[in-house]
Amino acid sequence: MPEYRWPEMSKRRVMGKRISRLDGVEKASGRAKYCSDLNKPGMLHGAVLVCPYAHALVRSIDVSEAEKHPGVKGVRVVSPAGTEIQWAFTEVAFVAAETELAARDALKKIRVEYEVLPHVVHEADLNKVRSNAKAAGEQIEGDPDQALKQAAVVSEGLYGIPVLEHSCLEPHGQVVSWTPDNKVEYNPSTQAVTSIRGDMARALNVPAANVHVHQDHIGGGFGSKFQPDRWGVEAAQLSKMAGGRPVKLFLDRPVEQVIAGCRPSAYARIKLGANKDGKIILWESESWATGGITGGGSPPIPYVYTRIPNQRKNHWAVSTHTAPIRAWRAPNHPQASFLTCAAMEDLAAKMKMDPLELFLKNVDLTARPDTYERQLKKAAELAEWKKLWHPRGDSGKGHLKRGLGIGVCTWGGAGHDSTARCNIHPDGTVEVELGSQDLGTGTRTIIAQVAAESLGLNVGDIRVKIGDTNYPPSGTSGGSTTVGGVSSATRKATLNALEKLFEEVAPSLGAPATELEAVDGKIQVKGNPAKSLTWKAACAKLGVKTISETGQNIPRDAPKEGLNTGGAGGVQIADVTVDVETGIVRMNRLVAVQDCGTIINPKTAESQVYGACIMSICGALMEERVMDAVTGRMLNNDLEFYKLAGIKDIGEILVHLEIDEINDKRGVIGLGEPPVVGGIAAISNAVANAIGVRVPFVPLTPMNVLNALSGRMS
């Protein structure tokens, strides 16, 4: 069996290099085709009728006129009479027609009678929604009552972070056909090429082997695109009704923003107690959150500083008539980081203590004291903390106030179960195939780098093939598990294939296969370039045979193999300027110090951190789902008032990845999630530092900032 371990850092030729992503030009030039770009011969267009009410009973539904509408090939009712609708924009019926216009016109001919029922769509004030709130039960550690008596300082605060929407640039949907021979050709926008096949097969009751999934690119998922969803299943059913003609159905923006993914809110009243030297001894929290009608959303608090000795926690899951949550890049972590770090910053302010000192003084309450201590100090250095930090509110004269704040993160990120296949052809061509997907993170690129490294070739010599169920199964891209999974699988598959190639060429080189190595485009006797064959000449020895070998990352075996692992911490420091006359917060800088393992491509890895920081800035300053009390609908289900930052709103992002020999030995660790966690906390703390008061509710919009400054509750 080959030695799978990564080559030593100093000996890597391709891994560790700052290679631009292989599909960058294709994407930037528009040549890359997303599933929503597909137009197939004979294709029908699907459309969905949604319920305008947040809570209603379907009394009756009549689709007869819609079925007669010219061009309509099928109508499917998914919320028949008797259905209780629990959130606005719930799917009621689907139509497929020759044109999008015909499909949409037909929707208007569907007559639905609703009995409108009372709804609850706001959860920020727990007292108003007690009857919809389910208590999780009190959790106690240590003796919080005693700690409260002992504490030299107790700080109390109210904090809230709203529901955010995934807002995928490419909406959810698919092109799908279900032909009379019971075969399903499925082109979804998905984070789960391999597993969505089985999910679709189950939903349609066809053998999984009859379902073929293909996706080249995805325009954003962030955790919301794992399942076929109703629109996928119904589009397939409509295709079947139409004799197997492909049906294209992608959600439009207003529907996408409402039902295709959101993350839970989190609110908390938190009491923190500390000794006079700043050692935290008490955490008390009453927290609540909504994740839609089923409640849900329980942030893991206290976050990172989990080992506070005395704790009392009560959480309520609030049921609202709003669309259900989906996983969202680091589920519940950004919320928990904000709640925890904001309370810590407020404690420091009350103690007139430098929060950096407070965060440092309490690192032994974390699972990785050394890591956080190192990172806090590094982040402080990069953010010029000593020079720029000032006690809370001590921001000088004038309407522009500058402030700094800290946020922390933790995440797993070990590799998922993934199999890769490496084919070496007699002409020297190398293919690496996985049923994986590139979410825009650079998955294709790092697969090519790993393969090239393992085979002694260059990135351009490797054909990476992903996004298809004809390739070996690979895990879903969620939880920052992709890079560890696909890199380990690729490493094993390529080395397994190389071993076979060594066996084929060993006689020609007059050395045993175990004495060969692949270096610089050659197969040679170890350490002896004189006894070598070029890669092409070596492969020619295969005659008509193609080598095809697989390699699998099995999560439970991964730790001992050392190729990938999980567990990363990080610290972010935000530097903001607040205009206290207008309430506008501008980003000066966001410093992200990020723990990591083996970095295959520093450029795409940094890119992950940049993207995460941008997402944090959007979440901290702009994003929130606005629900209407009267109609029960989302008011900003667009990208006009569901605000996302533009390039000028971002400020400087300073990324520091802790790439070094020690970290490298841990193997690959996923980097998608961790850097998105601490930003909101850091920015909220920076604003508090700048303006002298806590803005309790995120986002830090002019409304929330000015309300806090004026003592108004928003």
Added chain:
Amino acid sequence: MQPFEYASPKTLKEALALLGSSWNDAAVLAGGTDLISLMKDEVMTPKRVVNIKDIAELKGITKTAAGIRIGALATVDEVLSSPLIRASLPALTEAARGVASPQIRNMGTFGGDLCQRPRCWYFRAGFGLIARHQGKDLVAEGDNRFHAIFGSGPAKFVSASSFGPALVALGGKIRIASATGTREVDAAKFFVAPASSDMREVDLKPNEILTEVIVPVTGAKNATYEVRQKEALDWPLATASVALTMKGTTVASARIVLGHVAPTPWVSEAAARAIEGKAVTAETAEAAGKAAVADARPLSMNSYKVQIAAAAVKRALLAAAGVKA
């Protein structure tokens, strides 16, 4: 979007002949940055779309005896980059700069900006200009964070026009043509607060086209200050445009107009009185800003806009007078 008939006339006369007597008969297409989204959302479903982009007589920015003439089809970018406008009407230049998307500046037109429909999320969701649902006033009872802080009528949306407040401050005249003739309206009277959802928020009839605007050049010092959250494209939370006739270093007379705070550009006589007879300083500008919002009537959620509007007035005054805060 519903199907529609499309016409692309080459002359104003042809275009006017293609319009109807009701709003549903025909819609005028210039930049399309607003109309297309209204049609996609089916807030507007005109039977005919009349593209006026090819009508040469509606283009251009020129100096005339009456003032600077801005054709309805002048793009936002042309206004932004016009040296003629920058030299004497910087309030308009700055208003154009507030449209922070090069794509929209390139496509969107001056006339279109004045005629664009409100961005009120209830209006855009199909609940009408005076948004009501099941007998309830949606704006008053719902989320009104971006709505009006001035005005006593039923309309609580804010005028979306970027150029409106500056034009009102500068005394612009809006010229409107129909098949039967032309008329001229003061910018201040062009914007109206509708009393019902059937009415429009501008003084324009379905058979009319806004053709050009004349802005007198009086030598008044003028400026616009816009407060918006994002540096990138975003709607203002409040703006202020001011025009100051100076006598030495004191303000002899002032026109102070707020934007995005009422269903129309909002003229503040109180702010003008507060600054008249005084030199513009940080203190007098601040006092004028406070005077501007003294009679504001914020809704349940938008008291914060009162503070922002006051800041906008103060900063516009300082900018017009060239005083550093």
